Amino acid sequence: MADLKSLPAHVREQIEVDDGIPFRAATSYTHRTWARTYSSVPELLIQPQSQAEIEKVINLARKCRRRVTTTGSGHSPSDLTCTSAWLINLDNFNKILSIDPDTGVCVLQAGIRLFDLSEALDRVGLAMPSLGSINEQSIAGAISTGTHGSSLFHGLVSEGITALKVTLADGRTYACSPSSNPDLFRTALLSLGALGIVVEVTFKAVPAFSLAWDQTIDTDTRVFDQWEAGNALWKQADFVRVWWFPYMRRAVVWKADVVTQAQLVSGAVKHRDPPMSYYDNWLGYVVYHNLLALARWVPRITPWIEWFVFGMQYGFGNGDKTKIDAVQPSRKAFLMNCLYSQFVNEWAIPLHKGPEALRRLGAWLQNLQPGDPAYVDHKIPYSAESLWVHSPVEVRVSDTTVRTSADAGTRPWLDPTSADGPSLYLNALMYRPYHKDPPHGATERYNQGFEWLMRDLGGKPHWAKTFSVTQPEFAAWYGDDFAQWRKVRDAADPEGMFVGPWHRRYLLGDDSHERLALEEGGFESEPAVGGGVRVIGKLAVE
Secondary structure (H helix, E strand, O other): OOOOOOOOHHHHHHHOOOOOOOOOEEOOOOEEOOOOOEEEOOOEEEOOOOHHHHHHHHHHHHHHOOOEEEEOOOOOOOOOOOOOOEEEEOOOOOOEEEEOOOOOEEEEEOOOEHHHHHHHHHHOOEEOOOOOOOOOOEHHHHHHOOOEOOEOOOOEHHHHEEEEEEEOOOOOEEEEOOOOOHHHHHHHOOOOOOOOEEEEEEEEOEEOEEEEEEEEEEEHHHHHHHHHOOOHHHHOOOEEEEEEEOOOOEEEEEEEEEEEHHHHHHOOOOOEOOOOOHHHOHHHHHHHHHHHHHHOOOHHHHHHHHHHHHHHHHOOOOEEEEEEEEEEEHHHHOOOOOOOOEEEEEEEEEHHHHHHHHHHHHHHHOOOOOOOOOOOOOOOOOOOOOOOOOOOEEEEEEOOOOOOOOOOOOOOOOOOOOOOOOEEEEEEEEEOHHHOOOOOOHHHHHHHHHHHHHHHOOOEEOOOOOOOOOHHHHHHHHOHHHHHHHHHHHHHOOOOOOOOHHHHHHHHOOOOOOOOOOOOEEEEEEEOOOOOEEEEEEOOOO
């Protein structure tokens, strides 16, 4: 156990009681998001290795009057996982408890990272049905924030979950599934850390597969035409994703079809990696990073950077002559290089509104006027004059109606996608070269216009990203589902052991509402060493 001398006496006295169950805690730890956008210094960092240890943490936190926050990779750029109270990390609670190669059903401790899970599944001939663009998250973190891939045949990553176990604020662990305690199950499927600690996940994997993929870059006009032809853009392969470049008015289309193990064994298809891309090699990575840093001082070169870097990456021409292809195991083919620290603001809108969204966003960012061939009336009531933004806008699709539904008890209450058809995710980013924010409020101005457009098109934000939405807006958008999520959460955690400033801001209402007994009070902030913001919360009992 760590040196506890720095802790308040009432906390130290409770922790020092020896009940035979380890309490693996450390002090003087700084928690940072992956992008170093936010940081905090928790009173304790706790890394349990058993369910008994997790239950002990909860019981001690209740006695010590402390909030508990759970973190994995910290890949969300928001302050969701920041705390000045107790921070639990489940990296050492990461075992695979069982795998049935015949049914694909596997039982996992919730701290296992997706890259470890994917490797373990591959060794027994299985795979995850779909992945997002990274595999650094824990399985619990991925499902708790609504992680998704890009396919008309898949929804959220959580659609493969058949049962969960969650340790709640009373220190007891509860099992839930669509048929047993279904309201708790639907809350835990996208809990945002406000319900309890997900400790065990039962997940249905699929037979291992590879992906034969190719990508090309073309004018966005041709891409939009294909899109508007009955969604042909998204129906052409099992998995499709797009990266759109607002200044060049071009788009990369990546599409992939499933290759079975039988095809590989027969020799009909063979694995082969793609050629190394421009910014996947050291020189390209450094050049791009430094160009972004230069653009902090000379923002007007941003469109030129887009043309040069992505021309080097994807080609300066258009169409088939820019095509590259590969055949890779799915656990590799899904992944992309996130490159540098970044702010990301991602929203889900109805799929058919995608071309309109990108045309309007492009017209706003480029200040297009009537007479320009690409002009549309964007209607965004904010000026984009002297606003220069980074590329690309990532464009992905998901359809949660294929495999989940409210009637079956498998749709999370807070699923941001459409309940009656496919949804489009648009992800606007702003890089932070060398952990330095873009100057002149560029990120805030971009988000302001982007979010206005997303609201106008009936969108909702991805929970793990950064956004500016009020609790009343969320309550109106989600309706009865929001009320049901709150009902289950409030009953499971009436004192707010798992509630912090992020939850108060977006889910529980502003500071005019009465603070819960264990809730961590609103953050104060200060510049962090090395960039970003350090936040400091107010504990229930000092």
